[in-house]
Amino acid sequence: MNAPGFAVQDLTVVLGRGRRAARVVRGVSWSVEAGRTLGVVGESGSGKSMTVLASAGLLPPPATVTGSALLGGRDLLKLSRRELEGIRGRRLGFVFQDPMTSLNPLLTVERQITEGIEEHLGATRRAARDRARELLATVGIADPDRRLDAYPHQLSGGMRQRVMIAIALSCEPDVLVADEPTTALDVTTQAQILDLVRERQERMGMAVVWISHDLAVVGGLADDVVVMYGGQVVEQAPVETLHGAPAHPYTRGLLGARPVLGKRRDRLTAIPGTPPDPRALPPGCVFFDRCPVKGDPRCETEVPDLLEVGRRHYTRTFCPEDQ
Amino acid sequence: MSSTAGPGEALDNRTGPLLDVRNLCVRFPGPREGRHRSWVHAVEDVSFTIERGRTLGLVGESGSGKSTIGNALTRLVQPTSGTVRLDGQDVLAARGARARELRRRIAMVFQDPYASLDPRRTVGATVREPLDVHRMLSGRAGRKRRAAELLDLVGLVPETAARYPHELSGGQRQRVSIARALAADPDLIILDESTASLDVSVQAQIMNLLRELQDELGLTYLFVSHDLAAVEHMSHHVVVMYLGRRMETGTTDHLYSRPAHPYTQALMSAVPDTDPATERNRERILLGGDPPSPLDPPSGCVFRTRCPLAAGECAEPVPKTAVSGDHDVWCVRTEESLSPERLRRFVH
Known part of the structure; x- marks a missing residue:
């Protein structure tokens, strides 16, 4: 398939109005084709979640969203609320970080899965239940018959996240958006979930957008990675390039900040300071305050463009590091 | 330092470990079924020691009991049995002034600085509180000066003293928690997932700070975490729970x-x-299912219900086996688990 599964173009999100307005996403563009996985990495406040929430019309007013979000040739930002509801859940599936807050505590697992199947695919109650049982089995839940009648509080964290994935996959969406889906889980459970998503994607060929603060999690899953900072894309590259030859000082900082299993060092290369306030962004490079390089007089005054520095490798800095 | 210890005791203690935990058990009452009361076995027969100036890493997943151990050491929960000695003094049996003095010597830094700092108190007042509680340093001016020193020690500017927690970033708040923990001049600091809720770049700042403070002040840490890489980075010894x-x-x-x-x-x-x-090419050991309920743990090895090497003998009580001098394992299948083919998957 040549058509992109999902793409955002020049997406901008402003929360609030007037002097307190926060520009949380600033001109973000990326795309992911069917059968491929895009990793979107950034720390809190980088705008990584806001980008996908805004593109699916999930931000409450007073958010101002401009740009476009293309799914199968249609711009989601131009659709009516009703049309969007027909697409979310049907062609665009979501899995969020905390399954306890995204599942309805008052409904059984069965009802939460069948709701979308009946609504979007017009299945009968009985057919939907059969499908729900099948889905639970494919996401690796033992004894699916019994679990259909369970309520969310009766399940473990890992099982709840499997139910979320079953719901997201229930209508065989074209695109799966997973927003920090393993952050609240134990490492051994995280490994199970990563494995499950990989296997489901191989079978169903959907496009996956995987949002995470953890470069290592994304490293094993994604084909391409976008690194966000202060509402902008600061680097974008195929996953091997990003890990092997990161060009932006921020990406290099992130890679050096994590302790790595089996490679002990005396000091971690911490990035000093804290991310910028989206209500008071610096005039120049968004990373300027914390940057160890600051290698160009324009850094403080001009916003660098996102420029190509290698094959499919883009970075937004005046001082790209040589490999 | 150890003003409450007898002279002979103090002499003795300098050579022994700072903290000595033996056969610690913590059980919580579970639901009642008829006339039978069930118990949550949160911590079962755990022993370890920590030498002065060293860090012990306590690593495990949710429900492993690692946080309960930290809470038991500070008597936030009452252990069911076992002993805890700090510098040879019985922490759990101490009462009155002696208990207060021991509490001064064990400080704690929690995971979530948003929840563990009082939102209505300035940073300065928060950091001074332990000084007030333990009646250290007489006079307001002396305490203020000490609070300023502490803030400087954790890398915060003096003006931070007048700020409220909501005005600070997550990393700054965690620095305040560390300054508060240091205030009463403790020997042991329990770090319970103290970097877990921070952004990656800030986590590194806090881990570097903790190690610098340890070198400078000779602190002893119990580093409780689910993060294996962080535990490896911070610890001299490790307990896997x-x-x-x-x-x-x-x-x-x-x-x-x-x-x-x-x-x-x-x-x-x-x-x-x-x-x-x-990452793409390596083999992973995927565990099936979820951990069993601590209300009804399996007999013998509690991991056997998910263990890829489990055999019949694993249902029997598990003896401690020495892998080498300072390395013990509770597993009867170590010969299999240490086979060269298996090990090749883990060792970097």
Whole structure:
């Protein structure tokens, strides 16, 4: 398939109005084709979640969203609320970080899965239940018959996240958006979930957008990675390039900040300071305050463009590091 | 320092470990079924020591009992049995002034600085509070000066003293928590997931700070975390916990280079490798299912219900086996788990 599964173009999100307005996403563009996985990495406040929430019309007013979000040739930002509801859940599936807050505590697992199947695919109650049982089995839940009648509080964290994935996959969406889906889980459970998503994607060929603060999690899953900072894309590259030859000082900082299993060092290369306030962004490079390089007089005054520095490798800095 | 210890005791203590925990058990009452009361076995028969100026890492997943151990040491929960000695003094049996003095010497830094700082108190007042409680430094001016010193020590500017927690970033708040923990001049600091809720770049700042403080002040840490890489980075010794029990203990270098327990091996194999090429090609040990309920733990080895090497003998009580001098494992299948083919998957 040549058509992109999902793409955002020049997406901008402003929360609030007037002097307190926060520009949380600033001109973000990326795309992911069917059968491929895009990793979107950034720390809190980088705008990584806001980008996908805004593109699916999930931000409450007073958010101002401009740009476009293309799914199968249609711009989601131009659709009516009703049309969007027909697409979310049907062609665009979501899995969020905390399954306890995204599942309805008052409904059984069965009802939460069948709701979308009946609504979007017009299945009968009985057919939907059969499908729900099948889905639970494919996401690796033992004894699916019994679990259909369970309520969310009766399940473990890992099982709840499997139910979320079953719901997201229930209508065989074209695109799966997973927003920090393993952050609240134990490492051994995280490994199970990563494995499950990989296997489901191989079978169903959907496009996956995987949002995470953890470069290592994304490293094993994604084909391409976008690194966000202060509402902008600061680097974008195929996953091997990003890990092997990161060009932006921020990406290099992130890679050096994590302790790595089996490679002990005396000091971690911490990035000093804290991310910028989206209500008071610096005039120049968004990373300027914390940057160890600051290698160009324009850094403080001009916003660098996102420029190509290698094959499919883009970075937004005046001082790209040589490999 | 140890003003409450007898002279002979104090002399004795300098040579022994700072903290000595023996056979610690913590059980919580569970639901009642008829006339039978069930118990949550949160911590079962855990022993360890920490030498002065060193860090012990306590690693495990949710429900492993690692946080309960920290809470038991500070008497936030009452252990069911076992002893805890700090510098030879019985922490759990102490009463009155002696208990207060021991509490001064064990400080704690929690996971979430948003929840553990009083939102209506300035940073200065928060950091001064332990000084007030323990009646250290007489006079307002002296305490203020000490609070300013403490803020400087954790890398905050003096003006921070007048700020409220909501005005600070997550990393700054965690620095305030550390300054508060240092205020009463403790010997042992329990760090319970103290970097877990911070952004990656800030986590590194806090871990560097903690190690600098340890070098400067000779502090002793109990580093409680689910993060294997962070534990490896911070600790001299490690205890791996599962469902309230020790699975494996050893020096960090030895345990990480030669993990002997199938659970430790599974944990290590679950950590994503930072190199995408290695990550894609390596074999992972995927554990099936979820941990069993601590209300009704399996007999024998509690990991056996998910263990890829489990055999019939695993249902019997598990003896401690020495892998090498300072490296112990609670597993009867270590010969299999340490086979060269298996180990090749974990050792970097």
